[in-house]
Amino acid sequence: MPAAGWQPDRPLLPTLSVAVKTAKASTRICQLARSRKLHTAMTRLCNSSEISVSVPSLARPSPRTELLANLTLIVNSTIKKKAVKVNKLIAGDTGKKGGAAAARVLYVKAPKQDHPQYCPDRPISWPVPKSVLEAVASERLQVLATPRLRKPLADGFDPYKVSPAARAATASPRLQELALPPARRCRTR
Numbered sequence: 064m065p066a067a068g069w070q071p072d073r074p075l076l077p078t079l080s081v082a083v084k085t086a087k088a089s090t091r092i093c094q095l096a097r098s099r100k101l102h103t104a105m106t107r108l109c110n111s112s113e114i115s116v117s118v119p120s121l122a123r124p125s126p127r128t129e130l131l132a133n134l135t136l137i138v139n140s141t142i143k144k145k146a147v148k149v150n151k152l153i154a155g156d157t158g159k160k161g162g163a164a165a166a167r168v169l170y171v172k173a174p175k176q177d178h179p180q181y182c183p184d185r186p187i188s189w190p191v192p193k194s195v196l197e198a199v200a201s202e203r204l205q206v207l208a209t210p211r212l213r214k215p216l217a218d219g220f221d222p223y224k225v226s227p228a229a230r231a232a233t234a235s236p237r238l239q240e241l242a243l244p245p246a247r248r249c250r251t252r
Contacts, residue, residue, distance in 0.1 A: 088096070099122040124132075200208070234242070
């Protein structure tokens with residue numbers, strides 16, 4: 064139910080029926096219309112200047128959401144610990160006296176070398192030879208570069224007109240044989 068004294072921003076449409084104008088909201092609609100409180104973690108992230116309206120305190124995370132959030136923290140800390148161990152191995156510090164990095168770790172640590180025949184990409188700007196700048200296209204190249212002119216529809220051209228030669232054409236016996244459906248598809252009546 065709207066609060067007492069509530070007025071719409073703009074007048075309601077005159078075409079609405081009386082039933083629509085006087086309809087009562089169900090309890091579920093009223094429940095959905097209530098605003099929810101931001102999660103405590105969310106309120107810490109937002110500055111008070113960013114939120115201009117007060118939010119009621121109703122929302123709570125489900126146990127599953129909290130479990131997943133804690134698992135994320137555990138996984139992140141585990142990944143950081145493993146990264147530290149790998150960095151120590153690469154640096155040669157195994158934590159033992161006189162320890163050195165394994166040969167395999169040192170081999171994997173080395174960056175890949177480019178192939179001797181590798182040609183890097185061309186830079187964005189490169190010098191253009193003078194001969195290319197002064198080149199003149201031949202007449203044949205100019206003909207090939209122009210788009211093909213098509214007959215306009217306004218000059219009486221009908222793209223759907225069938226030519227007399229196509230009307231008078233007859234299919235060869237082989238084409239007629241291929242046009243028949245296969246014997247397994249033919250039904251005898």
